[in-house]
Amino acid sequence: MRLAILVGSVLISNAVYATRESSASSAVATSVTGIVFDSLVMRGLAGATVQLVTSDGLSSSRITKTDSSGRFAFEDVPRGTYLLGFFHPKLDSLNLTSESQHLDIRADQPIQTQLSVPSGRTIARKVCGASFVTESSGLLLGYVRGADNTMPRAGGIVIVRWAELVIAKGSIQRVISSTNAVASPTGLFAACGVPVGSPLLLQASAGPESSGAFEVTVPSSGFLNRDVFVAPVTRTIVRSLDSGPDVELLQGSGRLRGQVWGSNRRPVAGARVRVWATRLEATSNDDGEFSLSGLPEGTHTLEVRAIGFSPAQIPVDILAGHAGAAEVELANVAVTLDTVRVTAQRLYASRRLLDMERRARLGMGRIYGANELNKRNPFVLTDVLRMVPGIRVVHGRFSDAVVMRDRGGFGFCRPEFIVDNVRMMVDDGFPVNWMVQMNDVLAVEVYTTVIPAEFMSRTQCGMIVVTTGGRPPRAKR
Secondary structure (H helix, E strand, O other), X not given: OHHHHHHHHHHHHHHHHHHHHHHHHHHOEEEEEEEEEEOOOOEEOOOOEEEEEEOOOOOOEEEEEOOOOOEEEEEEEEOEEEEEEEEOHHHHHOOOOOOOEEEEEOOOOOEEEXXXXXXXXXXXXXXXXXXXXXXXXXEEEEEEEEOOOOOEOOOOEEEEEEEEEEEEOOEEEEEEEEEEEEOOXXXXXXXXXXXXOOEEEEEEXXXXXXXXXXXXXXXXXXXXXXXXXEEEOEEEEEOOOOOOOOEEEEEOOEEEEEEEEEOOOOEOOOOEEXXXXXXXXXXXXXXXXXXXXXXXXXXXXXXXXXXXXXXXXXXXXXXXXXXXXXXXXXXXXXXXXXOOOOOOOOOOOOHHHHHHHHHHHHOOOEEEOHHHHHHHOOOOHHHHHOOOOOEEEEEOOOOEEEEEEOOOOOOEEOOEEEEOOEEEOOEOOEOHHHOOOHHHEEEEEEEOOOOOOOOOOOOOOOEEEXXXXXXXXXXXX
16 A cells, blocks of 8 residues: 555656646747848838748747838747748739748747848749840839729730840941730739840830830849839820921820929929920929829820939829829039140041041031030930921920921921931830930931932931940030
8 A cells, every 4th residue: 555655656746747847848938030131122121021830830820010120020939840931012013922931949049030032133033034034134024004993904015125236247236126025814024034224115005005105224133123004095186387297195184293303302493394295394393393284194204304414214103093203313414624635636436437527528418526516415316406407306106206308398207317327217116315325426417308329218208317436525625
């Protein structure tokens, strides 16, 4: 009997000890802290929903939000095996899901970790494949959405165009390349292999709906996320009063307001603000503020010009039911002062300049050389052409268009363009001002009646010839 009592006492003691040890083990807890990092903009992601669940997904689930710097914290986390992940609207817009992180908590030491949005090149490789992603090419990703309700438009088509230089047979030619991206049933489109760091001209359509033409640039990261909004197109025909060509302009019920700043963050007064393909224009007030109404809805290009500043063109989203907002920062025009004046014998840097000098002596057309261009200080090519007799610069469908009287004198026509002996294709989808950068233009030749034999126009219209190569700065006296 005494032995039985002793054995029973030992068993009870062991059970109590095991219970205490188990309780002590489960009472051990630690903290899990970290940051959700946005690799696309290189900073913490605010407002992300971070979730910590046990590996079986049943026993425990805890949720918290990241602060303004992207940081999060879970306190009093018991020992165990967990999965850690996050959700954010940015992931949804990129059609991504976050990868879960495995945490095995076996001690009471605090755990620090990091979750992240993938880098641009990682996203591009995942969507396009490694062959489409290089140092000079990447991905443009976004949704085609309706301007009336922002809902995705399945089957929408996004046309992407860009200019590039091609070296072939010892010559350099400027060609226009393009690609079409078709939106998926969810409205998502992906344009793979587009150039990095070069302007891209976009326009989207979905059935009877369309956007305007606007410009974007894929950054060095190789990835750009940009939605495009489309809306039914309403056009009005403006008749010319002097037998010029009719002009087709866009209109609608959209509204846009905004503010124009200088690089010093001071408001710019007197800036001219307009939307491409419309004749609607506004002037910023003393606070740099402007407003426009009667605009076509969808994504369009807002152009801003002011004396003393470089012009700016930015895409704007004009949605139904409320006024869009835009802030535009203008860069000051750099002023270069010569410290040394050098005089040398005149030499021709190329055969093209020698040929241009010969044509100037023949007096067939008007030639604007480096000195004349420096006096005019044009920002874009149409700034030169609008002052040439016989030339008219009119508002085209998506940007300014150049017209002149045909050589028969019966009406207006669009002249042909030649840049560095290469005949260019210019239409509404590829504006005149996209052909060249004015600081690289040496001369502009305009032929409205008689055309030099080496150019041989294929139409009854005139010819505009541009020679590039880097214009020397204006000499200071």
